[in-house]
Amino acid sequence: MSDSIAVTAHNLYKFFGRRPRDAVRRLENGESRDVVSRTGTPAVIDASFEVKKGEIFVVMGLSGSGKSTLIRMLNGLVEPTSGTVTIDGTVITGASPARVREVRRRSVSMVFQHFALLPHRTVLDNAAYSLEIQGVPAAERRERALAVVRRVGLDGWENKLPGELSGGMQQRVGLARALAADTDILLMDEAFSALDPLIRREMQEQLIELQAEYDKTIIFITHDLNEAMFIGDRIAVMRDGRIVQVGTPEEILTDPATDYVAQFVKDVDRARVLTAASVMEPVRALVSLTAGPRAALRVMRDLQTSAVFVVGEGRRYLGVVRDRDVMRLVRNSDPDLSSVIERPTSSVTGETALSELFEASVESALPVAVVDSRDRLLGVIPRVTLLGALGNVSTTTGEIDLVEPAPTISVEVITQTLLATAQQPQGALVTANEGSK
Template sequence: MTENDHAIALSARNLYKVFGRRPQDAVERLRAGVPRHELDGGTTAAVIDASFDVRRGEIFVVMGLSGSGKSTLIRMLNGLHDATAGTITVNGEPLTGVSDGRLRELRRDRISMVFQHFALLPHRTVAANVAYPLELRGVAKSERLARAEEILALVGLGGWGDKLPGQLSGGMKQRVGIARALAADTDILLMDEAFSALDPLIRREMQEQLLDLQARFQKTIIFITHDLNEAMFLGDRIAVMRDGRVVQIGTPEDILTDPANDYVAQFVQDVDRARVLTAGNVMERPRPVIVESAGPRTALRTMRDAYSSASYVVGRDRRLIGIVTDRDALRLLRRGGSALSEIVRPAPHVVGSDEVLMNLFVPAIESQLPLAVTDDAGRLVGVIPRVTLLAALGPGPNATEELQLPLPPVPTQVIDELLAEGDARSDGLETTGGKETV
């Protein structure tokens, strides 16, 4: 087994699921190129030749409309549906073609599931529901209930352990379902339309909590949904299904910006791009950029060549230090100064490369320069001009609007005259009544 194999939590190869008469014959016809709708009456191909790998610790979303085969697929992944053809392995061990006893062991130890309609035991307390997987493993009652209370606190239900499911709201019931799956402590967590029965506000809250829990526990999650925005928000990668087939697998950005076919393009055309695309997806090469050790003459030449009235300043290690303006550089040069550190101002707005675009509108409006984008080490990796931000969200009436400083840039000829004179005391700025004018 290679190092890459160790990074794969679940692998599916050439999966088929056919319901009805003579399923094996239907598989052979599908392999020969017969369309799904031409199969014999009473025969339905729910999943057709599906192959994919799920990486350890990722949220892998399977997305599709009703009838696309996604719910059948997830039931195959924990053995609730036998595969008509193809194989599934979990951590390198086969899940397809094993005995019933082995399948029960895999469900108990390797794969747990959160259902759309909660599937709680109505006559057991919340704590007893959460502790149920541990009861199946023979864990002592006191130990499993203590563990249940710990996990309930993590999902925001501390103190609710002695309640019955009927006393809870829908969102609270789904938290219990997630807590039960976490208590099972399996390698893989399957979630079948887990949030679709919830009100929109509760649904968003649950999505955010799932990401918080994932950051803490680093489970491998396979999440089924028909909601594109939910898929884009949650998924590290997304598999798009249509008519039983997986038609594209990629990151949310891949799916949104490079759809594999017209079906995927139509599917994603109404997605809220501002919640999906990040600064790193749309940033441009930063220019102009000046190294802090450069003098005012270099700064002025750099800004002049870039037709800019200000520039970002970085250290030798590319860490962002701040900004300088052409006016400040001119004043520094007139008084004979040489250290840019005297005139560097704090960068007005700095964003991380993983910040979603919806959080960038106000900073873009307020910023004197295109937004600076930095990595985790504080290095300047790109910039986002306002026009780029607008273009990333689609054309509009302001798509060609330019970002300007509050003051217009110093005319190029003024800078040229000053630089050409080669004298730090050059009278490159005229004065009237003691005030600088350009």
């Protein structure tokens, strides 16, 4: 994902009703939305954000929160009452209709909730329609459209009409049309909300794959929190026309800015949103391979633990060594620590969801190691940290946060895990919070 900015919204207001600029002035001066609503509808109030190139930016809110009006201001379909929209460095607010159309043609494609396909055109011709509008020659647009139709899973359906397709397949045609246009930015307004749950999840997964492959910037509107958490790199939460928080899924889940957001996220499956990187702790029980057995024993003694992690050159994760094995090396005057290393069996990357760590954590008495793509040790996740994250309990204070734990992590599951812990041999490694115990 690039750090350059694809879309900027700056202090956007949209008021539907009489004397809109006066209504904006009153809102800016602190009058409440309810009072101003007596003369019309304040649909969007002082919305500001930036969307980076190559990210999926989700705008989430309940019906009436202003999210659909907001996305229509981003592509010039609705003119803001106040504020500016910038697309790829071009300010479209106040621009001529011809200029706005040119920016849309060059930079922005839209995928609609109800597909918006041309019923008399085939799948291929619908996918190629945006290229036709751009004036692309027939042979070229057919080739480009055919490639994306196949990529979205509609190979063999090119000559079918929309009426012959299921809802999920029709939405794939809409997505193919947007991709064929080859614009850098995709705006998707409740694009999957009309689909059955299984098809919807499949489309969400495919969208993530396509975004990674085509490196598009996607602004996605949804009222579904789980959908937002699943696909979004960052999420803007809207309420009554205002953006009340912008952050990553993890930030919104673990540090809600308002009581409204906290209530919104309380039923989220934390195990599928939080990642290993978000809960891992620094490793204190750590020794370099070249340091030798005596150094390993010294770390174990200082931290009052019976095992340490071992890293090689460049902090590459090699495994763990235990006190009894290291003592044997010391007695035999053997400096080769590598001979007693237990090879890593439960390392994960920072992007791994907590739901995928549960089994590994239960089966091992040792913390789960977190590594990067080059096998460098980044941190560890002790079992108590994992359980605390799933139950929204602080592992440093033991206090339960005000946000209730996700119901998908049941008491029975946590109890079974604790019982499994008690039946396993001791030897858990010390992490940053445990050295003084």
